[in-house]
Amino acid sequence: MNGLWPQLEPLLAKVAKPARYIGLEDGAQRPDHAPHKVAWLLAYPDTYEIGLPNQGLQILYEILNERPDAVAERTYAPWVDLEELLRARGLPLFSLDTHRPACDFDVIGFNLSAELTYTNLLNMVDLAGVPVRAADRRPEHPLIAAGGHCTYNPEPVADFLDFVVLGDGEEIVAEITEVIGAWKASGRTDGSREHVLRELAHVSGVYVPSMYECSYDGADLVAVTPRHPDVPDRVEKRTVPDLADFPYPKRQLVPLTEVVHDRLNVEVFRGCTRGCRFCQAGMITRPVRERPAEQVRTMVAEGLRRTGYDEVALTSLSTADYSGIEALVGDIVRSTDDGPPVSVSLPSLRVDAFGVGIATQLQRARRTGLTFAPEAGTWRMRQVINKLIREEDLYSAIDAAYANGWRRVKLYFLTGLPTETDDDTLGIAELARNCVELGKAHTKSPSVTVSVGGFVPKPFTPFQWFGQNTVTELRRKINLLRDDTRRNQGVQLKWHDPKATQIEGLASRGDRRLGPVIEEVWRRGGTFQEWSEKFDLELWVEAMAHHGLDLDWYVHRHRSEQEVLPWDHLSAGLHKDFLWQEWRDALAEVGLPDCRWTPCYDCGACTGYSIEHIVASATPPAGGSQGTGQDLSGRSVPVTLLGRAPEPAGSAVGS
């Protein structure tokens, strides 16, 4: 059935890029809804172009639709032109797959990957015809849920969410479906909403904000405590022990219109133990779980055949660290030799000649640009953030890149890092100039683009206690760099808006008192705040003032060891004392090795959940243990390999 399609059809002729509202992608499903099936609407609170490629959403879409007791459809944030038409005609948010009203689903599950999308979350809930505040909802309303990296501190949006999922979703969606299925079967009677939420709070990995009470002493948060004895004091994240059990997406969605990352994406491992102290993704997704090489090869070959894409990305937080990456890359390149040209890309490139060697092997055609992320301009600064790339590493990478025919190099840096001095900031310009000089040996006019982002401290990282740089300070640093590179032909400087960085910081580490602020910004029209042309700092500043809250206190203040953090009742497995020690070590400029190839230092991510890394080899990848500050090249080190007995060297194991 087509649900709202007849009403939507005439509107689509009036809006920009209507193809993003029609569905019909290869891989899209048209599930049969039934009274005994829990209907999930998986939502991404940004436009289709940004949301469609989200792998987490696609994985859950398939897993749920494979279940006999569930159906899943998708929705994305309608752009402002369509939203206006929908509201003018009293039409609700709809699913793309069967164009069904959002409120016909039992649960609307949002992927929260970026804090600045929070107002879009409210907008979509409202557009669905559901009260934005969880407390105002009744049994006939769908449950509003969220997962994704931002949910490690969901407190700023706690008022609007019925439940929150921490960690990997592959297994937990089944358990949640069963609880919601029982609620649906019971007829969703008056008062049953409280009951189903209480049941959900018993599922490990599910956090129900309304079951917790926040107490304050003046401005300070004192505690977040469960309201009922059967609700856990602390909610632990879920971790899928072995990626080999979940070869998803099996049928990656192929959009009809252009989206970001428009290519086949195959996740080769999850988790990262390089230990970069600014990186939330690396901290919260531990331990490392590699997908067996054989499964990767199959997913690539079948995926290319099925989708018709001519590009595949091997995704992870640091793909060059995959055990046997050279063999895997060689296999993939060879397997596509006799067909039409296929380009293989690694979204995160290691900063050394080894990384460039792999990229060269992969990208035989179209050598346009290469991107590296040294993150900081001086060795001292890189020790603080534990991204231990030596200058020789970067220069050998740049030299190799130009020697192999690349003409444009892009370097990513953060500014506003803990202990950063002006020498550290200016070190960025120095590195960039040296890279241009290296390029001149190979090409007449080498180009190095330097992209600088303001650092935002994130929960569950060693920098969670750090007071973020002010907008003024970030702007001053950017101006330093701008003045210093102005006369350097070949260095192009780009930077992010420090004002948006400030609000990202507010939402990252804020507490539940931000709920009314986010609601007010949304009510005053502040949607799509992650789009620079739509971002409006004034809305946020005014809303903070209106609710008597101090932006400076939330964002720029250094926090103490004793302070209760808004996310202390949630857990990513990491011991708080490990993070604190890492914070002290950062300030002392002491690095920490990668525990894949060194003995365990008990961060908590493995030991707490009785799981371990799944890596095919205890030998660091060729080129040594770059980034760990240790030379471990070619040497096997004592780590435990879990599960299945290791296969002969060079091949992957699962468990």
Add this chain to the structure above:
Amino acid sequence: MRLRVRYRKLGKVRFTSHRDLARCWERALRRAELPVASTEGFSPRPKVHFGLALSTGHESLGEYLDVDLREPEALAVDTEALPERLTPLLPPGVDVEAVAVIDRSETSLQEAVTSCTWVIEVPGTSPEALAAAVDTTLSATELPVVRERKGKKVADDLRPGILGLTVVGPTPPDAPEQGAVLEAELATQPRSVRPAELLAAFDPPRTEGRVRRTHQWITSDGATREPLSPGAPSPAPAGACAP
């Protein structure tokens, strides 16, 4: 070897742009594992030549594209079976109807096609009122319009590009907005007249509802034919509005 393909674009998929659909075609041709010829050079592109662009939102019973195949592999391709092979690889609503081998010396689609037949739903009017507007339009000797070309305003005359107008009747019951249906043959050379431009020139000006291209025509040396030679099956008659 050059193949000419005729396909339909109907239903929801009409909201994809010409460029979107071109990308879908490239993926479909790769999936079909056809020996598509490529351009030379550092980043080879498949040799696929698309016909006249169809506006986003418009449907069509007669879209065309040309594909060059490598020889000798092309000789092994069963062109008869291609419609059935390609359709499942394309988005729902895009149906390949005919494929034929054409001579490489044939003029490209974009240059060869001289006019198109359109079925246009015109909301908010009756067949009678629309017929009166059509009469006025057809009896005009010129229809001056001002259009923007490369940022400059240029005076132009629509009238020579209007080759035929017929009111078909009232809109079908499934139309989103009720009105009358117009069939129009509009020139594509020396420059295209778009259905919206035609309706804007009516008295009173009208806007388009659903629009469907039914045919593309090549007129040369006084003879009119469709881009696929008579051997290939013809598109369904105009006006048969599929869902």
